Amino acid sequence: MRPHTPKRLPAFILPALVLLVSLLPNRLDLWFQDRLGQLLAQAASDDIVIVAIDEKSLAELGRWPWPRELLAGAIDKLGNARAVGLDLVLAEPSANPESDQALVDALRRNGKVFLPAVPEVSNNQLVETLPLRMFADAAKGIGMMDYPLDQDGLIRRTYLASGLGQPRWPGFTALLAGLPPPVMALDTPVLNNRWQRHDERLLPHLDGELGFPSLSFVDILNHNGNIEALAGKTVLIGATASGLGDSHLTPMQADWPATSGVVINAATTQALQSQSLVRPLDAAYLPPLLLGLTLLWQCLLRRRYREKSIHAVAIYSAALLAGAVLLLQLQQLYLPLASLITLLMLATVTDYFLQQSHFKRLALTDKLTGLANRHHFDDRFIFTLQQAQLTRKPLALLIIDVDYFKRYNDHYGHAAGDDVLKKIATVVEKAVRNSHDLAARIGGEEFAILLPGATPEQALDIAATLRQQLLLLQIPHQQSPVGRASCSIGVLSQVPQADDTTRSLFEQADKALYAAKHNGRDRAEIAN
Numbered sequence: 001m002r003p004h005t006p007k008r009l010p011a012f013i014l015p016a017l018v019l020l021v022s023l024l025p026n027r028l029d030l031w032f033q034d035r036l037g038q039l040l041a042q043a044a045s046d047d048i049v050i051v052a053i054d055e056k057s058l059a060e061l062g063r064w065p066w067p068r069e070l071l072a073g074a075i076d077k078l079g080n081a082r083a084v085g086l087d088l089v090l091a092e093p094s095a096n097p098e099s100d101q102a103l104v105d106a107l108r109r110n111g112k113v114f115l116p117a118v119p120e121v122s123n124n125q126l127v128e129t130l131p132l133r134m135f136a137d138a139a140k141g142i143g144m145m146d147y148p149l150d151q152d153g154l155i156r157r158t159y160l161a162s163g164l165g166q167p168r169w170p171g172f173t174a175l176l177a178g179l180p181p182p183v184m185a186l187d188t189p190v191l192n193n194r195w196q197r198h199d200e201r202l203l204p205h206l207d208g209e210l211g212f213p214s215l216s217f218v219d220i221l222n223h224n225g226n227i228e229a230l231a232g233k234t235v236l237i238g239a240t241a242s243g244l245g246d247s248h249l250t251p252m253q254a255d256w257p258a259t260s261g262v263v264i265n266a267a268t269t270q271a272l273q274s275q276s277l278v279r280p281l282d283a284a285y286l287p288p289l290l291l292g293l294t295l296l297w298q299c300l301l302r303r304r305y306r307e308k309s310i311h312a313v314a315i316y317s318a319a320l321l322a323g324a325v326l327l328l329q330l331q332q333l334y335l336p337l338a339s340l341i342t343l344l345m346l347a348t349v350t351d352y353f354l355q356q357s358h359f360k361r362l363a364l365t366d367k368l369t370g371l372a373n374r375h376h377f378d379d380r381f382i383f384t385l386q387q388a389q390l391t392r393k394p395l396a397l398l399i400i401d402v403d404y405f406k407r408y409n410d411h412y413g414h415a416a417g418d419d420v421l422k423k424i425a426t427v428v429e430k431a432v433r434n435s436h437d438l439a440a441r442i443g444g445e446e447f448a449i450l451l452p453g454a455t456p457e458q459a460l461d462i463a464a465t466l467r468q469q470l471l472l473l474q475i476p477h478q479q480s481p482v483g484r485a486s487c488s489i490g491v492l493s494q495v496p497q498a499d500d501t502t503r504s505l506f507e508q509a510d511k512a513l514y515a516a517k518h519n520g521r522d523r524a525e526i527a528n
Contacts, residue, residue, distance in 0.1 A: 011298065014347045018294045021339040022287040025151050032338030033156065033202065034251040036328055037278075041205035044212040045270045047233050050262055051078075052240040057218040064244060068099040071237075072106035074220045075113060080231035083140075084113045085176045085269070087238030087246075087262045090131040100134065107138035115139045116172045119146055119162070119195060126195040128164045143172030146197065147248070147264065154249045157280075158268060160199035167198035173265050176234055177272035202278040202334055203264065204271040206253050212266050214240075234269060238262025280334045290340050293320065297344055313348040317341045366441040368418060369425035377440035377448055381502045384438075384452050388496045396454035396493035397509045398463055400428060403486045403521045405445035407479035420475055420485055421445065427469045431462050456493040456526060463489045463524035481521075488516035489524035 051074065053064070061070060071086070078084050094100055107113050115135060119126040128144075136142050146162040147155045160174045161167035170179070217237065219225045238261060239246040246261040253259065271277035281289065297316055301309055320337050327333045364376035372380070381397075388395040402408075402424060409417040421441075428439045428447045438450040451459055467487065475485035490513025492505060512527040519525065 014298065014343065015291055015294050017343055017347075018290045018340055019287055021343065022290045026339055027152055028338045028342060029336035030150060030152060030154075030156070032336065033334060034205075036325065036334070037202070037205040037251065039325070040328060041207035042271070042274075042276065043207045044267070045274075046213055047273070048212050048266045048270050049230055049233050049235050050212050050214040050240070050266055051217055051220050051235055051237040052214050052262070053217050053238065053244065055241045056216045058241055060218045061221075064239075065094075067096065068094055068103040070221060072102040074217060074237065075103075075106040075110050077220050077223065077227055078230060078235050079110055080228070081112065081235045082232050083176050083178070083234050084110060085172065085234070085236040085238075085265060086113055086115055086139075087145075087172075087236055087265055089116060089118055089129060090135045091129050093132060100132075104134050104138045107135065111140060113139050114141045114143055114172065114175045116145045117142055117169055119144070125193060126164070128169075141175045142169065143175040144169035145172045145261070145265070147203075154251060155264075156203050156251065158201055158203060159197040160201060162195065162197040164195060165192050167196045171268075173268040173272055176236070176265070176269045179272065200280055201268075202280060203250060203252055204267050204277060205251070206267055211263065234273075236262050236266050236269070238265070276332060278328060278332045278334050280336070286336070289335070290337075293337075293340060294344070301348075309348050309352055313345055317345060366425075369422055369441050371425050371429060371447070372438055372440035374440065374442045377438065377442055377450070378502070380438050380440075380450060381506075384450055385496055385500065385502055385505065388452060389498060389500070392495055393453050394455055394493055394495050395505070396451035396456075396459035396462075396491070397505060398431075398449040398451065398459065398466075398492075399442075399490040399506075399509045399513045400424075400447040400449070400466070400487050401489075401513055401517070402445040403488055403517075404477065404480045408477055408485070411479050423473055423475060424470060424485070424487065427466060427473070430469060431466045433462075451493075454493055456491070459491050459493040460524060460526060463491050467522070467524065486522035488513055488521045490514070490516060491524055491526040493526070 058064060071088075075084065075086070090103075115131045117128055117130045120129045121127075130136065131139070131142060144159075144162050146159045148157060150156055158171060158173070159167070160171045160179070161169065162171075163169040215225055215227075215230075220227060240260045240262060247258045248261060248264065250259045250264060252264065252267060268277065297313070300316070301312065320341055324335045324337050327335060364372060366373040384395060387393075402420070405417065405420075408420060425439075425441065425447065428449065431437075431449055432439050433451070436452050440448050440450075442448045449462070451462065454462070467489065470485065470487060473485070477483065477485045480486060490509045490511070492509035492512060496505065508527040512525045516523050516525040
């Protein structure tokens with residue numbers, strides 16, 4: 001067993017992992033995003049009202065789709081609203097042209113109605129689905145409802161501009177919120193067939209269960225309720241009834257994961273009006289930011305906090321988390337730091353336990369030779385003896401002593417003596433057969449080998465091989481009768497009895513060692 005330098009994670013591992021995580025989507029940051037969003041959730045505003053195509057309306061007006069004269073009638077009742085969002089995709093004509101014309105006339109009379117366009121998949125790519133030209137010309141504006149799915153199937157993002165070939169369409173909610181639309185026309189040429197997006201934003205979270213004020217579509221149509229109260233407010237007309245296919249999985253409301261599209265649009269419009277809609281850090285800036293924070297941590301750890309790394313990483317992570325929350329509150333900027341914080345903590349804890357493992361190994365290792373020290377040997381000897389007594393299997397012990405070592409030190413010097421001990425330790429270590437055996441330095445020039453399960457014949461063979469390997473080294477020793485470094489070995493191998501102790505077995509092996517020295521050294525003797 002050779003001494004190990006302190007093990008640490010290579011310095012490049014953590015930055016490499018952080019860069020990899022920054023380039024790949026991961027659910028940990030999505031979870032972090034959801035938790036921060038819920039922490040800063042806002043209550044629904046009374047300035048935004050939903051005219052709901054709900055179960056009550058379907059029961060009174062019949063199955064969807066309805067004649068477009070009904071939509072026209074509802075729009076005519078909303079002339080005092082600040083803006084109206086018709087959350088319905090009018091991409092196809094109805095069976096009755098007069099119905100379509102009635103809706104066109106209502107759109108023109110109101111003059112504040114915005115219509116949505118949507119991205120749809122065709123031949124494995126996104127294409128624009130726009131309202132019919134007749135409706136588009138009569139509406140105040142056309143906006144894109146672009147809500148892509150995240151890897152877990154939830155929607156959390158939208159874009160303030162997107163489109164085919166170029167982000168030529170403003171977001172539907174951006175128009176409703178009163179943001180100035182880009183200059184464009186329906187006949188703007190498509191530059192390529194790639195979907196382009198601009199100005200990414202994160203969907204807001206709603207606090208509470210009441211949601212936005214809502215009126216049933218049929219009540220608006222029949223002028224029931226306080227329609228005059230809608231004056232100056234933003235009104236969205238959309239489906240909330242189940243079965244109309246306009247529900248989406250979203251973490252906007254913790255207790256209501258399936259959210260209707262009109263509610264998502266209402267919440268996004270509110271956040272845009274209050275200038276609180278969060279934008280994520282641009283993807284191009286994320287890798288250098290995370291890498292910089294990682295290198296800063298490594299620099300702090302190397303210079304000041306190496307000995308208190310666990311406490312330091314907890315403080316550093318808390319500071320990063322606090323910074324992320326402040327940026328979210330003050331600048332509406334979201335930093336995905338969950339993966340970074342997790343990697344910093346995991347790397348620091350791993351590094352800490354690697355160091356502790358190294359220090360534990362040092363406490364059990366002889367510093368000069370790298371073999372087990374006397375403390376380790378004694379502990380292992382007790383355990384091995386107990387196992388042998390339980391299993392009734394033999395236990396062998398070899399005690400090796402370097403012949404005339406004091407003379408070697410006196411003649412060649414202590415530094416040369418240390419070198420000899422290292423070389424002999426290498427030979428001793430090679431005698432170990434498997435992980436159950438143990439080679440140790442138990443004194444100045446004395447070594448020991450524990451060999452569980454070794455018979456007397458096997459133990460003597462190992463001793464002979466050890467002496468032969470030492471002979472092959474041909475270490476000069478002018479003060480020895482044989483002219484080279486040699487060793488004497490005491491061998492013990494027996495099935496321990498119940499009253500045997502480590503001390504009694506060691507004394508037997510030590511007597512065998514004494515006999516080897518008495519009989520001329522450079523030999524092995526086995527205890528009777």
